[in-house]
Amino acid sequence: MFSNQLCLLCNEEMRQELSWKSVFLKVTEKVCCETCNTKFERITGDRCRTCSRTLADSQDSVCYDCIRWEHDSTWSGCLSSNHSLFIYNDFLKEIIAKYKYRGDYAIAGAFAPYLKQYLAELEFDCLVPIPLSAERLRERGFNQAKGLAQMAGYSCQELLMRTHSEKQSKKSRHERIHAQQVFQLCSEEVQGKQILLLDDIYTTGSTLRQAAKVLKLAGAEEIKSLTLAR
Amino acid sequence: MSSILEISSTEHSPFSFSKDLHDHLSGRSLLALEIPFETALLTEHLQQGFVTAKPGVVHDKSKWLCGRCGSTDQRLFASFPCSLCDSDCTYCRACIMMGRVSECAKLYTWSGPEWVYPIPEKVMAWEGTLSEGQQTASDQVVTSIAANAELLVWAVCGAGKTEVLFRGIESALTMGKRICIATPRTDVVLELAPRLKAAFPHIDVAALYGGSEERHKQSPLVVSTTHQLFRFERAFDVIIIDEVDAFPYSADASLQYAVSKAKKAKSSTIYLTATPSKKMQHDYRSGKLSAVKIPARFHRRPIPVPELKWGGNWQKQLQQGKLHPELKRWTLQRLQQNIPILLFFPSIAVMDSCLPLFQQLHPHLQSVYSADPNRKEKVMALRHGEFPGLLTTTILERGVTIHRLEVAIIGAEHDVFSESGLVQIAGRVGRSKDHYRGNVTFFHYGKSKDMVEAVSHIKRMNEEAHKRGLLDVL
Numbered sequence: 001m002f003s004n005q006l007c008l009l010c011n012e013e014m015r016q017e018l019s020w021k022s023v024f025l026k027v028t029e030k031v032c033c034e035t036c037n038t039k040f041e042r043i044t045g046d047r048c049r050t051c052s053r054t055l056a057d058s059q060d061s062v063c064y065d066c067i068r069w070e071h072d073s074t075w076s077g078c079l080s081s082n083h084s085l086f087i088y089n090d091f092l093k094e095i096i097a098k099y100k101y102r103g104d105y106a107i108a109g110a111f112a113p114y115l116k117q118y119l120a121e122l123e124f125d126c127l128v129p130i131p132l133s134a135e136r137l138r139e140r141g142f143n144q145a146k147g148l149a150q151m152a153g154y155s156c157q158e159l160l161m162r163t164h165s166e167k168q169s170k171k172s173r174h175e176r177i178h179a180q181q182v183f184q185l186c187s188e189e190v191q192g193k194q195i196l197l198l199d200d201i202y203t204t205g206s207t208l209r210q211a212a213k214v215l216k217l218a219g220a221e222e223i224k225s226l227t228l229a230r
Numbered sequence: 231m232s233s234i235l236e237i238s239s240t241e242h243s244p245f246s247f248s249k250d251l252h253d254h255l256s257g258r259s260l261l262a263l264e265i266p267f268e269t270a271l272l273t274e275h276l277q278q279g280f281v282t283a284k285p286g287v288v289h290d291k292s293k294w295l296c297g298r299c300g301s302t303d304q305r306l307f308a309s310f311p312c313s314l315c316d317s318d319c320t321y322c323r324a325c326i327m328m329g330r331v332s333e334c335a336k337l338y339t340w341s342g343p344e345w346v347y348p349i350p351e352k353v354m355a356w357e358g359t360l361s362e363g364q365q366t367a368s369d370q371v372v373t374s375i376a377a378n379a380e381l382l383v384w385a386v387c388g389a390g391k392t393e394v395l396f397r398g399i400e401s402a403l404t405m406g407k408r409i410c411i412a413t414p415r416t417d418v419v420l421e422l423a424p425r426l427k428a429a430f431p432h433i434d435v436a437a438l439y440g441g442s443e444e445r446h447k448q449s450p451l452v453v454s455t456t457h458q459l460f461r462f463e464r465a466f467d468v469i470i471i472d473e474v475d476a477f478p479y480s481a482d483a484s485l486q487y488a489v490s491k492a493k494k495a496k497s498s499t500i501y502l503t504a505t506p507s508k509k510m511q512h513d514y515r516s517g518k519l520s521a522v523k524i525p526a527r528f529h530r531r532p533i534p535v536p537e538l539k540w541g542g543n544w545q546k547q548l549q550q551g552k553l554h555p556e557l558k559r560w561t562l563q564r565l566q567q568n569i570p571i572l573l574f575f576p577s578i579a580v581m582d583s584c585l586p587l588f589q590q591l592h593p594h595l596q597s598v599y600s601a602d603p604n605r606k607e608k609v610m611a612l613r614h615g616e617f618p619g620l621l622t623t624t625i626l627e628r629g630v631t632i633h634r635l636e637v638a639i640i641g642a643e644h645d646v647f648s649e650s651g652l653v654q655i656a657g658r659v660g661r662s663k664d665h666y667r668g669n670v671t672f673f674h675y676g677k678s679k680d681m682v683e684a685v686s687h688i689k690r691m692n693e694e695a696h697k698r699g700l701l702d703v704l
């Protein structure tokens with residue numbers, strides 16, 4: 001018997017509307033149901049030129065946080081811009097947690113169409129996922145940023161590795177920013193390259209800037225970043 | 231010569247296993263991540279045969295099978311480039327919320343000596359009395375537990391089914407048996423645990439649900455959500471399954487798997503429900519499943535029989551922003567008499583579009599749905615008379631007991647209202663001795679088979695109760 005495909009996010013059966021069109025044309029395969037799809041909130045409208053945050057006041061083009069980062073000589077010029085796709089709402093929080101912490105790799109497939117579209121528009125030489133520590137990788141079995149790229153049909157270059165454990169949440173913003181170097185380079189081939197960093201969530205931007213700085217010092221020309229949520 | 235000595239010396243000093251690991255793993259089936267012990271300790275126990283391991287997900291006859299939840303729905307298996315086994319590793323998405331089980335992940339279980347507990351001198355403190363119907367059922371529960379047999383306790387809503395278990399649990403505990411009461415709902419776990427603790431004060435009662443702190447505790451008496459059963463293997467001598475019919479058909483197979491995995495080879499299974507599934511009723515009639523019925527409520531009054539009323543094309547009426555005059559009258563009558571009401575709808579969408587129409591009748595009418603964060607508060611408010619009534623979906627069909635409550639269903643012929651759901655909804659009414667009558671009305675646009683069956687179900691139970699002399703004649 002023919003069984004309906006399940007929504008990747010809620011596991012509900014998706015009704016296939018049989019019409020002449022779907023019989024003759026191969027309809028692009030949907031991975032999530034309409035109910036789930038509508039729960040994603042795209043970041044639209046006025047946003048910070050640097051970090052993609054939605055701006056309340058359309059007078060500014062760069063948010064206060066980014067201005068602060070750029071005024072700090074340690075970080076100035078490291079990360080030229082960040083793009084984020086979705087607002088980190090409760091729904092996305094739940095989905096990303098299931099993906100990352102429960103280890104449901106297949107969920108990356110739900111984001112693949114969106115990421116594909118974005119990646120096609122951005123210019124870069126290397127796509128670099130934010131690495132996990134060896135300990136985290138052992139726990140989870142995969143790197144969530146790399147998984148997003150793979151499911152979108154892109155291969156990554158793992159140019160960076162963690163030097164320390166990543167217990168971020170326990171540190172204050174100050175500590176995080178002034179912490180010792182978190183990443184180190186594992187390949188020297190970054191000279192003159194345009195790099196796109198990839199991560200699941202943009203929180204304070206400090207992780208991405210830490211990574212960007214290492215790459216910048218090694219001679220990368222420009223570093224941008226792309227995250228699923230912010 | 232020396233080899234003989236070695237053999238005899240090992241015979242005389244058997245492997246001394248870790249008490250802590252025994253406590254943690256006995257009767258369980260867990261992933262390495264769920265076992266907070268040194269890898270070396272686990273390996274040693276594996277080598278000595280005190281712990282066994284099996285692959286989490288296996289490929290059998292070109293089909294994937296999950297060793298934890300038993301899922302074989304091929305749509306819920308996916309693979310990922312696993313950095314642990316360095317290959318494309320298949321995992322189960324059906325039980326992913328309990329952490330990933332994959333091809334390279336092992337499920338560990340204790341295979342050494344069984345876990346035992348000290349049996350207190352006096353097991354039970356409960357001294358309540360049972361109705362005649364309850365007593366018959368209680369006796370059969372005791373017999374079935376002693377015989378490691380299966381039993382269906384078919385007790386109408388309001389029969390007092392929990393008390394029926396007490397003697398059985400007492401007898402099992404006296405024999406040092408391990409008992410699990412499994413229910414689909416966390417609310418029920420939370421409500422039942424303190425009652426059991428009070429009834430069996432010297433027994434360690436564990437309440438297990440997602441996020442519960444007692445998850446790793448060993449105890450003789452466990453109250454668990456059915457979900458948590460997946461973490462058990464050959465643990466229980468008695469499994470009592472509450473509201474077996476509350477599961478959607480798709481979940482039924484996985485529940486069966488969980489139960490058969492969690493119980494010991496020789497064990498007793500007690501099914502407890504007001505509305506057994508068609509299959510269970512069939513198994514009972516054909517003699518495959520023994521059952522005991524409690525057809526009467528504790529208060530010895532018959533169960534209100536639902537009235538079926540033509541409600542017209544409710545979907546069309548809604549589009550026109552109208553309520554059927556009969557439905558309007560039914561609602562207004564109760565609002566005027568301050569009778570709390572529950573109005574059941576086939577879907578959230580229908581309910582939402584009806585709410586403003588009902589609020590024209592009374593501005594304080596509210597709606598409640600499954601994901602409603604204020605669900606509990608709203609039901610409490612209805613119970614305390616702060617709201618005159620609630621609009622709801624099938625989520626409130628079970629477990630809600632409100633004094634003087636009356637209910638109506640709008641679109642009762644809809645597929646979401648199964649026979650058992652309808653019997654449960656009707657079962658909300660007439661729960662107390664001084665208000666045992668109460669009205670239940672199914673507004674419909676053409677009677678469904680389930681509606682007719684629900685009505686005859688209730689009538690049959692009342693007749694049987696009458697015949698057995700379990701009702702007070704007025």
Ligand SMILES: [Zn+2]
Nearest residue numbers: 007010033036
């Ligand atoms: Zn969905």
Ligand SMILES: [Zn+2]
Nearest residue numbers: 048051063066
């Ligand atoms: Zn910004």
Ligand SMILES: [Zn+2]
Nearest residue numbers: 296299322325
């Ligand atoms: Zn599973």
Ligand SMILES: [Zn+2]
Nearest residue numbers: 312315319334
């Ligand atoms: Zn693996």
